[in-house]
Amino acid sequence: MNIAKSLKFLTQTLFLLALTANLGFAQKTYSKLPVSQLQSVYEKYKEPAIAHRRFKHADLQPLIQKHASAFKVEKLGESVDARSISSLDWGNGSIKVMLWSQMHGNESTATMALFDLFNFLEGKNDGNDELRNLLNSELNLKFIPMINPDGAEAFKRRNSLDIDLNRDAISQISPEAVILKKARDDFEPEFGFNLHDQQTYYNVVNTPKQATISLLAPAYNYETEINEVRGRAMKTIAGMNELLQELIPGGVGKYDDAFEPRAFGDNIQKWGTSTILIESGGYPNDPEKQEIRKINFMIILNALHQIATKGYENYSTEQYFAIPDNGMQLVDLMINEMQVKVNGKPYPIDLVIRRRESEANGSYYVSGSIDDLGDMQVYFGFETLDATGMEFTLGKVYPEAFESVESISQEKALELLRGGFLAAKVKNGTARQLHNLPIQVLKSTEKVSGGWMTGSAPNFFLSKDGQLKYAVVNGYLIDLQNPKTQEYKNRVL
Structure with a gap:
């Protein structure tokens, strides 16, 4: 009988000790x-x-x-x-x-x-x-x-x-x-x-x-x-x-x-x-x-x-x-329902543009590229434009050369864009020179690079009823009537 009581007491004691330990663990948060x-x-x-x-x-x-x-x-x-x-x-x-x-x-x-x-x-x-x-x-x-x-x-x-x-x-x-x-x-x-x-x-x-x-x-x-x-x-x-x-x-x-x-x-x-x-x-x-x-x-x-x-x-x-x-669904710019003509027939396409960074003289520039086109509904743009009713339009090179990059102001660049010129030539300067202008600057070439197919440099206009509405320069979207203040990490071509 004493042995049974001792065992019962020992069992209860162990149970209480375990319960106390568990409670202590639960309280340790x-x-x-x-x-x-x-x-x-x-x-x-x-x-x-x-x-x-x-x-x-x-x-x-x-x-x-x-x-x-x-x-x-x-x-x-x-x-x-x-x-x-x-x-x-x-x-x-x-x-x-x-x-x-x-x-x-x-x-x-x-x-x-x-x-x-x-x-x-x-x-x-x-x-x-x-x-x-x-x-x-x-x-x-x-x-x-x-x-x-x-x-x-x-x-x-x-x-x-x-x-x-x-x-x-x-x-x-x-x-x-x-x-x-x-x-x-x-x-x-x-x-x-x-x-x-x-x-x-x-x-x-x-x-x-x-x-x-x-x-x-x-x-x-x-x-x-x-x-x-x-x-x-x-x-x-x-x-x-x-x-x-x-x-x-x-x-x-x-x-x-x-x-x-x-x-x-x-x-x-x-x-x-x-x-x-x-x-x-x-x-x-x-x-x-x-x-x-x-x-x-x-x-x-x-x-x-x-x-x-x-x-x-x-x-x-x-x-x-x-x-x-x-x-991996984000892009810098998504343009929806842009009209392009192939063999004289218009086709509405979406296209997505990314601007990737490259090192240059301790700083960097960006190079835009058309990543994909067609039905782009799975992508999300940092900037998106509904281009319904707008047509892809090529740009021109301004015929007269400027002295240097520094001689082209932001206002002059926008004036050129509104006139249908996507690029301006310079007499002095170096290729790959960095600039902050909303336009292509040319030193080593006299051609606008750009198109709407994948891999193309995104340089073109969007027009409606014959009027230029937007410019896309190196993948940057520019509203020609209401341009916003932004930084352009472009380089001389």
């Missing part, structure tokens, strides 16, 4: 960082030395050295053209996290955000010491900004061997790829952040919403299976998306997870690091991506907080898969 705190921290610690996205390797070196007292700065190696690649380490915790940026030289948004983050981590006595101390005690962070400094120098995607570093994880032909692989193997991070930019034409699929941020937990095999490593990345992304929906509601896409056996993100996931891809797209009126820089800072800091507190365990893979997919 993840406390998210307030948006207001993240915003104020960014404004305080934004790095003022970087104000545009076309910075170069030399611009970063003094900024790296600025942090040498608070971070462990290490030169990891050199690029093809002998530019240094460095890491910055911070934190005394047991959870290792590696963040690398600018694998593609012209994808610089996250690099800016990392230097803002360095400033924050080095700060003190600002009301954020509790957060900073938490990160320091729980995390061991390794940052590698600008993996591809040679590509950054020319503001191009590939390195000086013309290799895409994100397709060199296995062969490691490029010294930059060797450096990144060795850094991962030596550090053995539990989490990794692969930081990129994507084209501004990505949208949240089947909507006109720009995918300002796209996220992905890359697959580690062709079957796109989910193991514990990839699952952690998915849950962290679900928490990041919760914050993003406050910042850019409806502006988040999920990148395609088709396995790419040569890619770093896919392989680093395969090698046991929970890998999170962040792709920075476009945002209205943000050509230098300063607003997206701020968003990067906020979601990276939020994610680090999730990892430090294991807050990602409050989210599910189902929440990750609920993020809508990326589309």
Whole structure:
């Protein structure tokens, strides 16, 4: 009888202990960082030395050295053209996290955000010491900004061997790829952040919403299976998306997870690091991506907080898969129902135009191209024109040459356009010289380039009843009666 009572008492005691433990676990909830705190921290610690996205390797070196007292700065190696690649380490915790940026030289948004983050981590006595101390005690962070400094120098995607570093994880032909692989193997991070930019034409699929941020937990095999490593990345992304929906509601896409056996993100996931891809797209009126820089800072800091507190365990893979997919349905200009004549017969067509950037003398110009035509109802235009009743009309070259680009004013260019002239010649100047005029400027040719078929340069007029209504110059739409003030990133031809 005493034995039975003792067993009953022991059973009840164990039950109460378990209940207490469970209640304690239930009460231990993840406390998210307030948006207001993240915003104020960014404004305080934004790095003022970087104000545009076309910075170069030399611009970063003094900024790296600025942090040498608070971070462990290490030169990891050199690029093809002998530019240094460095890491910055911070934190005394047991959870290792590696963040690398600018694998593609012209994808610089996250690099800016990392230097803002360095400033924050080095700060003190600002009301954020509790957060900073938490990160320091729980995390061991390794940052590698600008993996591809040679590509950054020319503001191009590939390195000086013309290799895409994100397709060199296995062969490691490029010294930059060797450096990144060795850094991962030596550090053995539990989490990794692969930081990129994507084209501004990505949208949240089947909507006109720009995918300002796209996220992905890359697959580690062709079957796109989910193991514990990839699952952690998915849950962290679900928490990041919760914050993003406050910042850019409806502006988040999920990148395609088709396995790419040569890619770093896919392989680093395969090698046991929970890998999170962040792709920075476009945002209205943000050509230098300063607003997206701020968003990067906020979601990276939020994610680090999730990892430090294991807050990602409050989210599910189902929440990750609920993020809508990326589309590629945005265009700069969509013209609907434009009449073109073939063999004397008119045909109504839609056409879509994209203007892509190219580097030039430390700045950039755009080159417009007609991407597609026909029935374009699946596309969304940043600018759309209903051209019902309007006809495609060729332009002419003004017969008298101007002295230089500088001798053509905006008003004169518009006057020429209204007279049916799409182009003006100049006596002096150089081909590829940049200008901000709403007209073609010719130095090395005397012909207007343009047409309405795919691949053509989008230079033409739209007329109605014999009257010119609109000009399209290098893909820019100009209302001839009510032209709006805008910047034209054109060049002399």
